[in-house]
Amino acid sequence: MDVVTSQTIGVEVNGTMYERDVEARRLLIHLLRDDLDLTGSHVGCDTGNCGACSVILDGTLVKSCMVLAIQVDGSSIETVEGLAGEEQLSPLQQAFSDHHALQCGYCTPGMLMSATALLRENPRPSDEEIARALQGNICRCTGYWNIFEAIKAASG
Amino acid sequence: MAAYDHAMLLSEVAYARPATLEQALELLAEHTGARALAGGQTLLNVMKARAAAPDVLVDLSGIPELKGIELGADGTLELGPMTTYTELIASSEARARPIVGEVCAQIADVQVRNRGTIGGNVCASDPTNHLPPLLVAVGAEFTVSGTGGERTVPAEEFFLGVYMTAAGPGELLTKITVPAGRSDGFASVPIGVDGTCIVNAAASLNGGVRVALGCVGATPVLVEPATADSEAVRGAVRDAGLEPPSDVHASADYRRHLAEVVAARAVEQAGKAG
Numbered sequence: 001m002d003v004v005t006s007q008t009i010g011v012e013v014n015g016t017m018y019e020r021d022v023e024a025r026r027l028l029i030h031l032l033r034d035d036l037d038l039t040g041s042h043v044g045c046d047t048g049n050c051g052a053c054s055v056i057l058d059g060t061l062v063k064s065c066m067v068l069a070i071q072v073d074g075s076s077i078e079t080v081e082g083l084a085g086e087e088q089l090s091p092l093q094q095a096f097s098d099h100h101a102l103q104c105g106y107c108t109p110g111m112l113m114s115a116t117a118l119l120r121e122n123p124r125p126s127d128e129e130i131a132r133a134l135q136g137n138i139c140r141c142t143g144y145w146n147i148f149e150a151i152k153a154a155s156g
Numbered sequence: 157m158a159a160y161d162h163a164m165l166l167s168e169v170a171y172a173r174p175a176t177l178e179q180a181l182e183l184l185a186e187h188t189g190a191r192a193l194a195g196g197q198t199l200l201n202v203m204k205a206r207a208a209a210p211d212v213l214v215d216l217s218g219i220p221e222l223k224g225i226e227l228g229a230d231g232t233l234e235l236g237p238m239t240t241y242t243e244l245i246a247s248s249e250a251r252a253r254p255i256v257g258e259v260c261a262q263i264a265d266v267q268v269r270n271r272g273t274i275g276g277n278v279c280a281s282d283p284t285n286h287l288p289p290l291l292v293a294v295g296a297e298f299t300v301s302g303t304g305g306e307r308t309v310p311a312e313e314f315f316l317g318v319y320m321t322a323a324g325p326g327e328l329l330t331k332i333t334v335p336a337g338r339s340d341g342f343a344s345v346p347i348g349v350d351g352t353c354i355v356n357a358a359a360s361l362n363g364g365v366r367v368a369l370g371c372v373g374a375t376p377v378l379v380e381p382a383t384a385d386s387e388a389v390r391g392a393v394r395d396a397g398l399e400p401p402s403d404v405h406a407s408a409d410y411r412r413h414l415a416e417v418v419a420a421r422a423v424e425q426a427g428k429a430g
Contacts, residue, residue, distance in 0.1 A: 001179045003170040003187070003212050024171035024213065027200075046165060048201050054267055060242075063267045066200050070171055071215060114266065135350060136265025 009073035013038060014082030022069040028062075029053040031069035032079060040080040040109050044138070051137035054110040055079045061117040063136065080109035083116065092116060092154040101150035103141035110137045115151045124155050165204045173215040177222065177330065180214050181303045185326045187212040192328060194238060194276030197268045222275070222330065225249045231336025237275020237329045242266075244274060254429070255340035259290050259358070262342075262350050275329050278314070281321045281375070284353050288315050289368035289376040290342060291332065293358035293422075298322070299331035306330065312368075315375035337362035341425030343418040344370075347405060354406050355414040359422035362430075367419045369393065372400035372411055379419065389423045390416040 006023045013036060020035050032038045032055070044052035046065055053064040056078040083090040089097065092115055102108045111134065118125055118133035125133065130151050139147065170187075174180040184190050189211030193199055202208045216222055222238040227249035233256070235244070241260035244250045250257050263269055263277070263286055277287040278298070291298075291311040298309045300323045309322045316322060323329050337360060344356035356370040365384050368376040381392035393416045400411035 001172055001174055001183060003172040003183070005168065005170050007171075023168070025166035025169045027165060030165075046204065048197065048268070051265070051267060060270045061267050062271050066197055066268075066271065068171070068196070068200070068213075068215075071173075071196075071217065117266070133266055136267040 004070075007070055007073070009070060011072050011074070012076040014078060020069075024068065024070050026069040028055070028057075028064040028067040028069050028072055028077075031072075032064060032077075035069075038079055038081050042106055042109055044106060044110075049138065050107070051110040051114065052107050054113040054137065056113055056117055061114060078113070078116075080112050083112060090116075092119065092151070095150040095154040096147075099146050099150040099153060101142065101146040102139075107137060107139045107141075111139065111147055115147075115154070118151070119155055125151070127152075166200070167203070167206065167209050169203070169210060170212045171215065172212065173218045175218050177219055177301065177328070180216060180219060180328060181301065181326070183212065183214045184328065185303050188325065190214050192216055192279070194279070195240065195272040196276075197264070197272040198276060198280045198282070216275075216328070222328075227252050233334040235274055235332040235334065237279075237332060238273050239275075241269035241272050241274070241277075245269070253294065253334050253337060253340070255290065255294070255342060255358070256334065259286050259342045262286060262344070262346075264350060274332060278332070279321055279323060279329055281315050281317070281319050283318055283374055284356075284371050286342070286344070286353065286356060286370070289356055289370035290358040291334070292368035292376045292378055293360040293366050294337060294340060294362075295335055295360065295366065297333045298329055299333070300327050301330040302327040308333075312376070312378050318374045335362075338430030339426045340429055341422040341427075343421035343425065345414050345418060355400070355411050355418055357415065357418040357422040359419070359426040361423070361426045365389070365423065367393070367423060369396075369398070369415050369419060372398045372415050381423075384423050384427055386420045386424065389420045393419045 042052035044050035048066045055064045191210035193213040193215045223236040225247045226234040244260045245257045296311040298314045314322045339361040341359040344353045346353050358368050360366045365381045367379045379392045381389045400408050402408045
């Protein structure tokens, strides 16, 4: 079996199909930001700690700085750009706005994707379940309190 | 394009995603600088830091026989090494040995648990990882395969050193077998909830008392106290002559103290389980 140093991959992001040549060493976050110009997902740490690059890959929440772009060939990805409709924020995004769940906003795309994944699996999470769902996402501004409030509001 | 260059973190590397175990073993045999890529939650970060620079990544995610959880009639669990922590936590079969999912739920965070694998955790042989002491305490067996065939290695012989295991060059961990049992415990002092462990201990009381200590040596230290009595457990840990590392999180003396504490807690939990 042959090994490759680059490959043409096909990937669906927020419902749009893309085809790109990627080097094997390229990380998913850089495919999204630099090749597809989807700069909503952020690079906070580059080391897998901060969660600002979190996206949903084939239904599963992952940190896109710890996945190779070449690995997502044939996959379907959701990023923060896919949450809102044409004119309207998603209920979760609206709740973040209403509850001031951000200050600088750098962590927000990751927070939104983690909370989106949580609410899909568990529409009425407890405080403890929200805390566990956000373990992989760091926010240095809010102290998390308003993020909790927003997620609780969005969970009904 | 400047942004593109700036975004390069990993050194150049070649890649293959074999569909069968046979292909994977051939690739590893053929390329001496090849490394198996499991969930990537350690290896990709190690590559970013240039602490490892494999020539070829052999991505194991496309090999169905390396995934899955099977529960035998006698309660034995057979775990595919590419099974993720999240899959183990959610699996009703894996609940036959509840401690496995319980400990996986203490590893890092949702994103890492969704992608990180049981095989990656043990093959990394990081002394602070959760699963090496756990699998030593429960008496798991590891199946290691190479192009020449397969062999079975008891967990306590699998971990050879920091980042070194009995799965040698050209070999792969292909199955983890966990015997039946329920009286298990796990305790740790981590850096923050579910963070990296400063000291951890796993205990199993399924016939005898087995305690495996993590973070206190290059590999898990197995201690077998005569009884499950707290003082007996602490005494056995004291007698083990641990020589743990000192670092910014804990001195060697403090780690020796914590080892006694978490060992006793793990045994206590094991006594209440099952």
